[in-house]
Amino acid sequence: MDLTFNPETDYKWLLAVPLIPLCGYIIQIFFGRFLPRRGDWLLTSGMAVTMVITVWMAFKAIAATQGHEVFFHESLAETGFGFQWLYDTEKGATDPLNVTAGILYDGLGAAMLAVVGIVSFFVHLFSMGYMKGDRRYHIFFANISLFTVAMLGLVLSDNILFLFVFWEIMGLMSYLLIGHFSHDPKSHRIKQAAAACKKAFLTTRVGDTCLLVGIMIFYYHFQTFSFTGLWEAAQTAVASNGGEYPAWMTAAGLLVFGGTVGKSAQFPLHIWLPDAMEGPTPVSAMIHAATMVAAGVFLLGRCYPLMSPTVLTVVTCFGAFTALFAATIGMTVFDIKGVLAYSTISQLGFMVAGIGTGGFGLVAGLFHMVTHAFFKSCLFLSAGSVIHGCHHEQDMRKMGGLRKKMPLTFIAMLICTLAIAGVPLFAGFYSKDKIIQSAYMSMTHGGGLNGAGLFAFGGLLLAAMMTAFYMFRLIFMTFFGEPKDQHVHDHAHESPKTMTISLLVLAFLGMFGGKMWLLDFDLMGSHGTWFEGLTSEIDHHPESVSRAAGSVSDIFSLERMYPGIAITEMNTYVGDSAEHFQRNLHAGHFWAMTSSLTVAGLGILLAMFIYLFRKVDPGKITASLGELYTTVVNKYYVDEFINATVIKLQMVLAYTLKWIDGNIVDGAVNGTGKLNRSFGFMWAWFDKTVVDGIVNGVGGVTTMTGSLVRLFQTGRIQQYASLAFGGLLLLFAWLFLA
Amino acid sequence: MGLEAYVVVATILFGLGIACLITRRNVIYVLMGIEMILNSANINFVAFNRFNGDGMDGRMFAIFVIILAAAEAAVALGIVLNVFQLFGTVKPSDVDLLRE
Numbered sequence: 001m002d003l004t005f006n007p008e009t010d011y012k013w014l015l016a017v018p019l020i021p022l023c024g025y026i027i028q029i030f031f032g033r034f035l036p037r038r039g040d041w042l043l044t045s046g047m048a049v050t051m052v053i054t055v056w057m058a059f060k061a062i063a064a065t066q067g068h069e070v071f072f073h074e075s076l077a078e079t080g081f082g083f084q085w086l087y088d089t090e091k092g093a094t095d096p097l098n099v100t101a102g103i104l105y106d107g108l109g110a111a112m113l114a115v116v117g118i119v120s121f122f123v124h125l126f127s128m129g130y131m132k133g134d135r136r137y138h139i140f141f142a143n144i145s146l147f148t149v150a151m152l153g154l155v156l157s158d159n160i161l162f163l164f165v166f167w168e169i170m171g172l173m174s175y176l177l178i179g180h181f182s183h184d185p186k187s188h189r190i191k192q193a194a195a196a197c198k199k200a201f202l203t204t205r206v207g208d209t210c211l212l213v214g215i216m217i218f219y220y221h222f223q224t225f226s227f228t229g230l231w232e233a234a235q236t237a238v239a240s241n242g243g244e245y246p247a248w249m250t251a252a253g254l255l256v257f258g259g260t261v262g263k264s265a266q267f268p269l270h271i272w273l274p275d276a277m278e279g280p281t282p283v284s285a286m287i288h289a290a291t292m293v294a295a296g297v298f299l300l301g302r303c304y305p306l307m308s309p310t311v312l313t314v315v316t317c318f319g320a321f322t323a324l325f326a327a328t329i330g331m332t333v334f335d336i337k338g339v340l341a342y343s344t345i346s347q348l349g350f351m352v353a354g355i356g357t358g359g360f361g362l363v364a365g366l367f368h369m370v371t372h373a374f375f376k377s378c379l380f381l382s383a384g385s386v387i388h389g390c391h392h393e394q395d396m397r398k399m400g401g402l403r404k405k406m407p408l409t410f411i412a413m414l415i416c417t418l419a420i421a422g423v424p425l426f427a428g429f430y431s432k433d434k435i436i437q438s439a440y441m442s443m444t445h446g447g448g449l450n451g452a453g454l455f456a457f458g459g460l461l462l463a464a465m466m467t468a469f470y471m472f473r474l475i476f477m478t479f480f481g482e483p484k485d486q487h488v489h490d491h492a493h494e495s496p497k498t499m500t501i502s503l504l505v506l507a508f509l510g511m512f513g514g515k516m517w518l519l520d521f522d523l524m525g526s527h528g529t530w531f532e533g534l535t536s537e538i539d540h541h542p543e544s545v546s547r548a549a550g551s552v553s554d555i556f557s558l559e560r561m562y563p564g565i566a567i568t569e570m571n572t573y574v575g576d577s578a579e580h581f582q583r584n585l586h587a588g589h590f591w592a593m594t595s596s597l598t599v600a601g602l603g604i605l606l607a608m609f610i611y612l613f614r615k616v617d618p619g620k621i622t623a624s625l626g627e628l629y630t631t632v633v634n635k636y637y638v639d640e641f642i643n644a645t646v647i648k649l650q651m652v653l654a655y656t657l658k659w660i661d662g663n664i665v666d667g668a669v670n671g672t673g674k675l676n677r678s679f680g681f682m683w684a685w686f687d688k689t690v691v692d693g694i695v696n697g698v699g700g701v702t703t704m705t706g707s708l709v710r711l712f713q714t715g716r717i718q719q720y721a722s723l724a725f726g727g728l729l730l731l732f733a734w735l736f737l738a
Numbered sequence: 739m740g741l742e743a744y745v746v747v748a749t750i751l752f753g754l755g756i757a758c759l760i761t762r763r764n765v766i767y768v769l770m771g772i773e774m775i776l777n778s779a780n781i782n783f784v785a786f787n788r789f790n791g792d793g794m795d796g797r798m799f800a801i802f803v804i805i806l807a808a809a810e811a812a813v814a815l816g817i818v819l820n821v822f823q824l825f826g827t828v829k830p831s832d833v834d835l836l837r838e
Contacts, residue, residue, distance in 0.1 A: 717830045718768065722760040 003063035005071070005105075007078045010060070013053050014103050015081075017113065018152040020046045021120075025145045032138030039138050040128050043145045047121040050152070054117030061110035065533040065560060071110070072563045074158055074228060076102035082158075096223035104158030104227060107534030107560050108301055108366060112155045112294070115370050118509065119290035119377045120148040122502040126381050127282040129499040130388055134280075135184055143180075144286060147173040151291040155298065159225040160215050163302070167263070167295060171208060174292055175201040178279035189278060196278035203272035207262015211299075214255030217248060218306065231305040231565045245308030253311035256303050257318075264296025264348045267322040271639055274341040281384030284337060288344040289377035297351045297369045304355070304362055304558075305565050313452045316356030316442070320459035323349025325636070327466035331473070332622075332633045335394050336383050339474050340376070343420065346463055347372050353456045354435035358445070359536070359558050360585075361438030367514075367531040368431035374513040375416035375428055378506035382413035385495040385503060386478060390488050396477040398485035405492040408500040410479050412507035417475050419510040421468035422600045427514030429596075430529050436460055437592035441584045461599050468603025476611035535561045555582055744785035751778035765821070765828040769814050776807045 024046040032039035064071040075081035082102035091098055105113075124144065131140055150173060154166035179197030182190050219225060222233035238245055245253075260266065265273040273293070277284055287293060300307075300315070307315070323346045330342035347368070354365030387394055389406050403410045419426035422433065439460055443453030483489035494500065515529045532538065538556045555578055558565075609615050622629045631637065712723075755774030762768055780800040787796025822828050 717833075718760050718762075721756075725756055725760070 003060050005060050005064060005073060007073065007075070007081075010057065011073075011075045011079060011081045011103055011105075014057060014075075014105055014113075014156060017050050017053055017057075017117070018149045018156065020050050021145045021152070022149045025142050025149060028138060028142040028145065032142055035138075038141075040124075040141050043141045044121070044124040044128060047117075047124045047145070047148065050148075051117040051121040054114045054152075057105070058110045058114035061105075061107055061534055062530055065107060068537070070560050070563050071534065072106045072560065074102060074104055076100060076158065076226075077228075096219075099159065099161055099225055101162045102158045103156050105156065107531075108298075109155050111366075111370050111531055111534055112298055113152065115294075115373045116148065116151050116155060116290045119373055119506070120144075120151075120286065122506055123282045123286050123290075123377065123381070126285070126384065126499050126502040127280075129496040130282055130384055131280060135186070136180065140177075140180055140280065143173055143176050144283065147177060147283075147286060147291055151295060154295055158227060160218070160227065160230065160302070161225040163299065164212065164215060167211070167259070167299075168208065170292055170295060171201060171204050171263075174204070174276070174283075174287060177283040177286075178276045180280055180283065181278065193278040196272075196275040200272040200276050203269050204262040207259045207269055207296075209258075210255045210262070211259025214252045214257075214259065217252035217255065221248065221252075227302055230303075231562050234306050235565055245310070249306065250308045250310045253303075253307045254314060256299070256306065257311060257315055260296035260300050260352065261318065262296070263299070264293045264352065265322075265345050266296075266318050266348065266352055267325055268638060268642070270322060270326065270345045271642065273345055274338060274635075277335070277337045277341050281337065281380060281387060284341070285377045285380035285384070288340070288380055289373040293344065293348055294369050294373060297348065297355070297365065300352065300355045301362065301366045301561070305562055312356045312358070314356070316353050316439075316452045316456050319349045319351070319353030319356055320439075320456040320463075321349070322346070323353060323463040324459040324466075325349075327463040327470070328632050329635050330470040331466055332629065333470075334396050336386060336396050336399070336474065336478065337380070337394055339396075339470055340379055340383055343379075343467060343471065344376060346467060347376070347420070349463065350432060350435050350460060353460060354438055357435075357438045357442035357453060357456055360441060360538075360556060361435060362558070362561075363532055363536045364431060364434030364438050366535065367529065368428075368435055370531055371419070371427035371431045371510075371514045374506060375419040375426075375510035378412055378416040378503060378510050379420065381499070381503050381506065382409050382416065385409040385499050386413075388495050388499070389492045391491055393485075393488050396474065398488050399478045399483075400481045400485075401479070401483040401489060402492055403479040405489070406479075406494045408494060409503060412500075412503035413479070414475060415507040416510040417471045419514075421471050421604060422464055422596055423604075424597065425511075427510050427512065430514035431531075432464065433592050433596050434532075436464070436596050437585075437588040440588040440591050441581075444584055444587070445580075461595055464596055465599035465603040468600045469607045472604050472607035473611050476607060480612055481614075555585070741785055741789040744781060748778040748781040748785070751775075751781065763829050763831065765818050765830050768830060769811060769818070772814075773807060773811065776803055779803060 021043065024043045028035075028039045028043055035042060061071045082100045085099045085101055087098050087100065088095065093100065124141070127141065127144065131137055134140060147170060150166045150169035154163050154170065157163040157166060175197045177197075178200050179193050182193035182197065184190070215225075218230060221237070222230055224230060224233065234249065237249065262269045273287075276287060279287070326342045326345035326349060330339055330346060333339045333342060351365040351368045351372070354361040354368060386399070386402065386406065386409060389402070389409070390399060393399070415426070419428040422429045436457065439453060439456040441453075443450050443457045445453070514531075536556065536558050537560060610618055610621075634640070751774055755771045755776075755778060758771030758774060759768055760771075762771065780803050783796040783800040783803070787794070818828055821833055825833055827833070
């Protein structure tokens with residue numbers, strides 16, 4: 001098979017990627033209820049085609065980068081393939097208001113597109129079993145399909161405006177899907193579902209607004225929406241500012257990061273994500289893996305060259321804090337989906353922190369997004385399988401000993417738990433290790449000890465330990481030990497085939513998605529993974545440090561992600577010599593490897609100690625922690641805090657405005673109305689008496705004259721003749737007398 | 739016998755015609771009155787042409803008037819017949835529908 005990218009045909013294939021599910025959506029939303037099996041086969045098979053195309057295209061990208069080519073394709077620049085939006089042909093392409101949207105397909109896009117395709121297909125397949133018997137089955141499939149379309153379109157967009165459009169479509173679909181059960185009269189959680197979807201929508205809206213303002217600031221200065229245009233303009237702006245980022249770029253970068261904070265559930269806007277568990281489990285899998293939260297991280301990847309070092313420091317701190325913060329809550333939750341929700345927030349913190357720590361961490365963070373998509377979708381679907389098997393019981397305290405009842409689910413979940421915990425050979429290990437390595441490098445870059453880097457390194461290690469702990473806590477509480485609730489246990493059963501197949505394929509990817517080590521065995525992970533090859537070029541083994549003495553970019557470059565943009569000189573590893581970078585890279589590799597393995601092992605052992613062998617009663621530990629435990633269990637009162645401040649303020653403001661509206665505005669309107677009315681009465685009087693008087697008077701005079709003149713109009717010809725004759729005589733008399 | 743005699747005859751005829759037009763109760767007489775007025779005009783035309791003019795202008799006018807009078811009489815009698823059918827009378831004082 002030919003694996004070279006052919007711009008003539010392949011852009012059309014790429015365009016088909018979002019169009020196939022979009023057509024499916026349109027058919028489904030109108031005719032879904034009339035189709036056999038309510039149309040699920042239609043969308044699932046369409047998704048299968050989409051998945052095949054995305055994977056095929058991703059292989060092309062991988063093949064190109066294995067040959068050390070730069071894989072970066074822009075449809076507008078190459079073939080002019082694009083869509084003109086509000087296009088004024090007289091002004092032409094140079095006018096900044098003429099937006100032409102094309103396809104941007106590079107290594108990052110290829111990886112993300114394939115991940116979205118694969119995960120979405122298996123979520124569709126899984127839903128065929130999980131959602132069976134749902135009242136709004138066809139609507140569910142339609143919505144989840146459009147959700148996928150939005151993410152696929154977002155990944156393929158070559159300009160930030162269309163990225164934003166798809167971003168918003170995704171926001172809407174997440175709203176509809178999280179609130180799916182709010183339309184089901186049989187569901188006992190209608191109100192919670194309705195509240196959750198509203199909360200998700202409004203919370204992400206805060207971030208979306210920031211993002212929109214950020215986009216507009218960049219547009220105002222750079223006069224372009226396209227990513228390549230923005231990167232080049234940013235480089236020029238920085239160069240003309242003496243190598244420093246202008247202050248406005250820092251502000252705009254922070255606003256764009258605000259979009260990520262909302263969408264990718266970073267502190268303090270993470271509150272929507274745990275509540276989003278009210279949605280059906282396949283939706284949670286979609287939101288947490290392929291779409292929605294990944295979009296925020298993907299945005300950071302696309303906008304990385306626009307981020308100043310200050311912004312990146314903020315990004316690091318937010319990410320590391322979120323990772324740690326959510327991990328502590330994850331340890332205390334008993335809802336099986338709740339644990340996964342907080343683990344997602346925590347893992348997103350890892351990604352964001354990684355991206356903040358610089359170019360190397362950017363690759364690591366984005367790589368973690370990809371591997372996380374595999375194992376988190378699998379974990380969610382497994383949890384869904386457990387919930388389905390236990391007849392919608394979600395409390396882990398009532399489970400236990402399900403290992404034998406649901407063996408396939410157990411295997412899938414165990415593999416993915418090992419992956420998320422960062423156990424070597426599993427996908428999550430490769431990416432998480434890189435993030436921690438990057439945090440180490442950021443900590444020591446420039447020679448000294450970097451505060452934000454130190455926080456990231458320490459925080460992420462702690463979070464990694466907690467991750468291993470709470471994930472194994474979940475496994476032990478659910479699948480091991482004695483059944484806690486005999487009733488639940490008796491009814492537990494393995495899920496249907498469509499569900500288990502999805503689980504096992506995703507578990508396979510959770511195992512090998514980081515690196516296909518069966519083909520290229522390398523325990524230390526020093527050979528580049530496929531994803532690193534797609535996005536960056538790193539020289540792991542230069543013969544000597546002196547050979548790469550030129551600059552950092554000789555050893556490490558992001559040429560494949562941002563061709564022609566000198567990233568390393570713009571915002572990462574400022575002040576590092578190539579030698580220092582090389583040393584740092586190796587030291588980071590060593591420390592990250594040892595420390596992350598240690599913390600993962602510690603976490604797992606601790607979980608085994610407490611939950612498998614039951615040496616310590618978890619109740620005693622929680623009791624000894626006292627107030628601290630209560631705080632964590634209540635999610636640090638963030639929701640309460642936001643309720644008491646933002647929402648309270650909002651309510652006070654709303655009531656004030658309501659009062660102003662009811663009294664002042666309405667008063668003014670009513671007053672104007674009354675004034676008008678009295679003026680009206682006045683005018684009516686004037687009209688009736690004066691105007692009508694004149695009109696009637698004219699009429700009256702005419703009538704009077706008429707009736708007077710009428711007397712002469714007898715209709716008698718002879719009278720007329722005599723009058724005429726009389727008149728003639730008078731005329732003669734006058735003529736003669738004058 | 740000079741022009742004055744003709745003018746006097748024409749004036750008398752005109753006066754009689756007017757009197758007939760105004761006083762008669764039958765529309766036929768009214769029409770006859772109109773004929774008399776027209777003919778008095780004819781006498782004047784011919785007389786003035788004979789005594790003051792050179793050509794045939796006055797006489798030509800008189801012939802035109804006679805022809806028009808004939809046509810007018812025909813139309814008027816037609817109207818009278820219709821009036822009679824409509825009102826059952828030919829008295830002009832009774833035909834006063836225009837008043838209403």
